[in-house]
Amino acid sequence: MSEVTLAEAVNMALHHEMARDDDVVVLGEDVGTNGGVFRTTAGLKERFGFKRVMDTPLAETLIAGTAVGMAVQGLRPVAEFQFMGFIYAGMEQMISHAARMRNRTRGRLTCPIVYRAPFGGGIHAPEHHSESTEALFAHIPGLRVVMPTSPRRAYGLLLAAIRDPDPVVFLEPKRIYRAVTQTVDDDGAALPLDTCFTLREGDDVTLISWGAAITETLQAAARLADQGLSCEVIDVATLSPMDRETLLCSVAKTGRAVIVHEACRHGGLGAEVAASLAEAALLDLQAPVVRVTGYDTIMPYYRNEQAYMPQVADIVEAVEQVVAL
Amino acid sequence: MKERYEFTVDGHTYLGADGVPVRDLPALADDTERVLAGYRNMVLARTFDAKAIALQRTGQCGTYPSVLGHEAIGSAVGQCMAADDVLVPYYRDHAAQFLRGVTMTEFLLYWGGDERGSNYRDCPEDLPVAVPVSTQCCHAVGVASAFRVRGERRAVLCSVGDGGTSKGDFLESVNVAGAWQLPVVFVVQNNQWAISTPARIQSGSRTLAQKGISGGLPSHRVDGQDYFAVSAVVAEALERARTGKGASVIEAVTYRYGDHTTADDATRYRSADELRRAWEQDGVKRLQTWLYRQGHWDEEREQAWLAKCKQQVDGAVSDYLATEPEPPTAMFDYLFETLPAELIPQYQRLQRKAEGGDR
Ligand SMILES: Cc1ncc(C[n+]2csc(CCOP(=O)(O)OP(=O)(O)O)c2C)c(N)n1
Ligand SMILES: [Mg+2]
Numbered sequence: 001m002s003e004v005t006l007a008e009a010v011n012m013a014l015h016h017e018m019a020r021d022d023d024v025v026v027l028g029e030d031v032g033t034n035g036g037v038f039r040t041t042a043g044l045k046e047r048f049g050f051k052r053v054m055d056t057p058l059a060e061t062l063i064a065g066t067a068v069g070m071a072v073q074g075l076r077p078v079a080e081f082q083f084m085g086f087i088y089a090g091m092e093q094m095i096s097h098a099a100r101m102r103n104r105t106r107g108r109l110t111c112p113i114v115y116r117a118p119f120g121g122g123i124h125a126p127e128h129h130s131e132s133t134e135a136l137f138a139h140i141p142g143l144r145v146v147m148p149t150s151p152r153r154a155y156g157l158l159l160a161a162i163r164d165p166d167p168v169v170f171l172e173p174k175r176i177y178r179a180v181t182q183t184v185d186d187d188g189a190a191l192p193l194d195t196c197f198t199l200r201e202g203d204d205v206t207l208i209s210w211g212a213a214i215t216e217t218l219q220a221a222a223r224l225a226d227q228g229l230s231c232e233v234i235d236v237a238t239l240s241p242m243d244r245e246t247l248l249c250s251v252a253k254t255g256r257a258v259i260v261h262e263a264c265r266h267g268g269l270g271a272e273v274a275a276s277l278a279e280a281a282l283l284d285l286q287a288p289v290v291r292v293t294g295y296d297t298i299m300p301y302y303r304n305e306q307a308y309m310p311q312v313a314d315i316v317e318a319v320e321q322v323v324a325l
Numbered sequence: 326m327k328e329r330y331e332f333t334v335d336g337h338t339y340l341g342a343d344g345v346p347v348r349d350l351p352a353l354a355d356d357t358e359r360v361l362a363g364y365r366n367m368v369l370a371r372t373f374d375a376k377a378i379a380l381q382r383t384g385q386c387g388t389y390p391s392v393l394g395h396e397a398i399g400s401a402v403g404q405c406m407a408a409d410d411v412l413v414p415y416y417r418d419h420a421a422q423f424l425r426g427v428t429m430t431e432f433l434l435y436w437g438g439d440e441r442g443s444n445y446r447d448c449p450e451d452l453p454v455a456v457p458v459s460t461q462c463c464h465a466v467g468v469a470s471a472f473r474v475r476g477e478r479r480a481v482l483c484s485v486g487d488g489g490t491s492k493g494d495f496l497e498s499v500n501v502a503g504a505w506q507l508p509v510v511f512v513v514q515n516n517q518w519a520i521s522t523p524a525r526i527q528s529g530s531r532t533l534a535q536k537g538i539s540g541g542l543p544s545h546r547v548d549g550q551d552y553f554a555v556s557a558v559v560a561e562a563l564e565r566a567r568t569g570k571g572a573s574v575i576e577a578v579t580y581r582y583g584d585h586t587t588a589d590d591a592t593r594y595r596s597a598d599e600l601r602r603a604w605e606q607d608g609v610k611r612l613q614t615w616l617y618r619q620g621h622w623d624e625e626r627e628q629a630w631l632a633k634c635k636q637q638v639d640g641a642v643s644d645y646l647a648t649e650p651e652p653p654t655a656m657f658d659y660l661f662e663t664l665p666a667e668l669i670p671q672y673q674r675l676q677r678k679a680e681g682g683d684r
Pocket of ligand 2: 486487488514515516517518519520581
């Protein structure tokens with residue numbers, strides 16, 4: 001057991017699974033010799049060789065589509081996009097092929113692919129490196145969308161994603177790649193791909209979040225506890241398919257919900273959560289569901305990026321608003 | 326009957342690595358003022374580069390891509406372009422952009438995380454740098470198509486890296502440029518690395534210029550550290566474009582002396598020895614040597630110019646550092662021409678927060 005960061009936990013899971021299963025291959029830009037721009041694939045090429053750890057040409061359509069070809073041949077490709085901002089050229093392959101191959105061939109060919117991408121703001125990155133567009137993927141039937149927020153969950157969820165028989169978009173919140181360390185046991189134990197994680201129990205309000213915004217959500221919960229308000233904090237983690245059951249159970253208990261995400265508001269997954277609560281938990285709700293999100297604007301360059309991102313104070317304010325009702 | 330199709334890529338070098346011409350120089354070499362201006366701009370770009378990296382290292386600028394090794398290409402390109410041509414740059418085109426009129430302050434603002442850095446005051450039709458690699462190639466053929474539609478004698482110059490030629494964007498653009506005979510010149514700045522990926526595994530293509538042949542375009546390979554070679558070939562290609570003879574691809578072979586960006590550490594993937602050998606090709610030094618030998622330039626003028634560059638760069642840095650950030654509400658101001666009513670409450674909320682200080 002060792003103390004590792006989220007980025008290192010990703011690396012551990014990749015090592016574990018490549019050692020366990022010869023069909024697992026890794027591909028992407030700078031993933032081999034360089035070990036990835038965030039070091040998440042460091043050491044893989046040295047250990048497993050360049051045939052299984054492939055530095056690809058600079059071509060995202062190729063990365064996404066080659067993975068489809070590999071997968072229908074029985075490999076388990078883990079394809080990395082260097083940043084989510086550069087995934088878009090690969091989306092045709094992901095949407096029109098990876099997500100549908102099982103359906104198109106009535107199960108004859110399948111795509112057990114993991115598409116990994118770091119995403120999100122807050123690290124002073126250049127233009128196009130800071131957006132959170134998870135909703136684009138969660139909208140696509142046939143794709144799973146998974147997002148870890150701690151080293152242990154990164155390890156367990158990535159193992160599960162690689163072992164899953166279908167394509168998984170695995171989004172890594174890069175702002176917390178190295179924010180905390182945790183002991184992670186390299187025991188090969190996967191976590192479920194359809195279960196939310198309740199990070200803090202509480203009775204007054206349910207805070208529903210995912211990605212790096214979990215950090216501020218937990219801080220807000222701690223601050224509110226000082227004010228005598230008890231918040232339950234749920235990390236949705238598996239954004240699609242989503243574990244609605246856990247969310248509904250929590251709201252049945254608290255009667256109030258605040259949703260927090262970094263992505264912009266309109267058409268964001270907060271809307272999906274809120275709609276689910278409205279459909280199935282309306283009678284449990286004692287206040288309208290409130291969302292704390294990024295604005296419906298282009299993610300500002302870094303001088304103003306903090307103004308875009310949901311802050312602890314915004315979450316506190318939203319909670320105060322729902323408990324006032 | 327067996328048919329055979331043959332294609333060629335012409336290679337061009339005028340000035341050897343030691344700064345001595347390997348053949349008769351092109352006519353433009355007689356234009357001493359032009360060559361000196363090109364050289365001075367290369368030195369300016371290099372001076373700026375060192376300063377921008379220092380700013381990043383001290384937390385005063387964001388991630389920044391170094392121009393080291395690309396100065397000759399940029400200077401030549403910037404000089405060959407006519408004022409009403411359009412530059413569709415990538416992020417290592419500092420030297421060309423300076424000549425087009427992009428200010429060093431604008432450069433710093435952009436990499437310093439401020440959108441105003443792309444609001445070029447002095448070259449209003451040039452595109453901003455494209456960070457998503459190779460995507461700009463499609464814009465370039467679009468701009469060229471606009472010229473064609475309107476029957477204008479103007480050309481587009483589009484830059485892209487070696488890595489960028491692996492994407493469909495480049496290949497699709499080359500293809501349509503040939504099909505529609507568009508007035509566009511693609512300059513592939515082959516610095517032999519795409520972050521950690523060496524040219525050898527980026528493509529099986531022996532030259533990158535030959536990718537132009539796939540679109541039916543005249544394709545050239547020039548020594549990208551040879552100011553004369555780049556100038557001569559780019560000037561001719563732009564003239565072809567402007568006179569309705571169609572597009573070209575020019576691969577300019579150089580070397581990325583710096584890390585990919587300030588976020589990279591190139592020692593992880595390339596040897597000190599390779600880097601040392603690459604420095605022997607340095608295009609700035611090469612042109613300097615030639616200018617000294619011709620008696621057009623000397624150590625005294627060099628020192629005076631370096632001092633001037635430092636002064637200009639320092640001035641740009643002070644302007645940059647003195648530029649107050651935009652109010653956060655600026656994120657709404659350029660979203661649409663007029664802010665949709667639906668977004669006004671969000672705007673107002675942000676405004677209240679911004680005014681309320683650190684709430
Ligand atoms: C579409 C896309 N994919 C990945 C990246 C990340 N990235 C930025 S620059 C770069 C390498 C570019 O290499 P090259 O085209 O040779 O240009 P150079 O940086 O060497 O000048 C990569 C992979 C990006 N910006 N855009
Ligand atoms: Mg390159």
